[in-house]
Amino acid sequence: MLTGTELALAGLAAAAAGMANALAGGGTLISFPALVALGVPEVVANITNTVALCPGYVGGALAQRKDLAGQKKRLLMLLPSAIIGGLAGGILLLYVSEQVFHVLVPFLILLAAILLAVQDRIRDWIRRHTGSDGTDGKGCRNAALPVGLAAAYGGYFGPGLSVIYLAVLGLFLDDTLTRLNALKQCLSLATNVAAAVFFLFSGLIIWPLAIVMAAGALLGGAMGGHIAGRIDPARLKWLIVTIGMAMGLYYLVQLLI
Numbered sequence: 001m002l003t004g005t006e007l008a009l010a011g012l013a014a015a016a017a018g019m020a021n022a023l024a025g026g027g028t029l030i031s032f033p034a035l036v037a038l039g040v041p042e043v044v045a046n047i048t049n050t051v052a053l054c055p056g057y058v059g060g061a062l063a064q065r066k067d068l069a070g071q072k073k074r075l076l077m078l079l080p081s082a083i084i085g086g087l088a089g090g091i092l093l094l095y096v097s098e099q100v101f102h103v104l105v106p107f108l109i110l111l112a113a114i115l116l117a118v119q120d121r122i123r124d125w126i127r128r129h130t131g132s133d134g135t136d137g138k139g140c141r142n143a144a145l146p147v148g149l150a151a152a153y154g155g156y157f158g159p160g161l162s163v164i165y166l167a168v169l170g171l172f173l174d175d176t177l178t179r180l181n182a183l184k185q186c187l188s189l190a191t192n193v194a195a196a197v198f199f200l201f202s203g204l205i206i207w208p209l210a211i212v213m214a215a216g217a218l219l220g221g222a223m224g225g226h227i228a229g230r231i232d233p234a235r236l237k238w239l240i241v242t243i244g245m246a247m248g249l250y251y252l253v254q255l256l257i
Helices: 004-023 028-037 042-063 072-095 098-117 119-129 137-156 161-172 177-199 207-227 233-256
Strands: none
Touching: 004 028, 004 042, 004 207, 028 042, 028 098, 028 207, 028 233, 042 072, 042 098, 042 177, 042 207, 072 137, 072 177, 098 119, 098 161, 098 233, 119 161, 137 161, 137 177, 161 177
């Protein structure tokens, strides 16, 4: 049974994650380790965190809905891959032993931190190689499998998914970064909602935590949007990368001891 103090700490971590996602991304690198630090088993922490942070993806998608104009065909072609992949990742998480997940956690956290660290380079690469308003259906068909594989990773763990999606979309679709980012937001939303809906029937969600964290994530996201012009997202990103690397190395040392 979690104490009121522990619930409050989880809510604060979720608020920080929601704010981080609104400003720079990588918020799960804050909220997931916080749950593990509170003594929540890693698989349960991952599932509870996925469900709790889902509302934040809705806000992100709605905030960029204007940039989705003319992308209905892309959404129709890629959303099934995002949903199926998210479900597959969720199933994999539940049916692979917790010991396997325990071994993978340090590497998944380090991978997410590295992806966040190189996010700007990925965006620069996309800017150099895109720019035209591509609506080629062939590009979407070619992207369907990579999107599904990225979604499976997202359903299984989650952090770094947005960066992976952005890289995949930039590789297969010719368009502006803003429009690809809006498409990425919708795919991320679909993936996380698909995994979260599956997790609802797992019996592994700690609902008091999920409710408190959902409220915290919504509040943090709103605050992040409000102060976005006054905080340097680059500094926040590197703070999150540092936290992620430290947590990943800590879990790796614990694993090897």
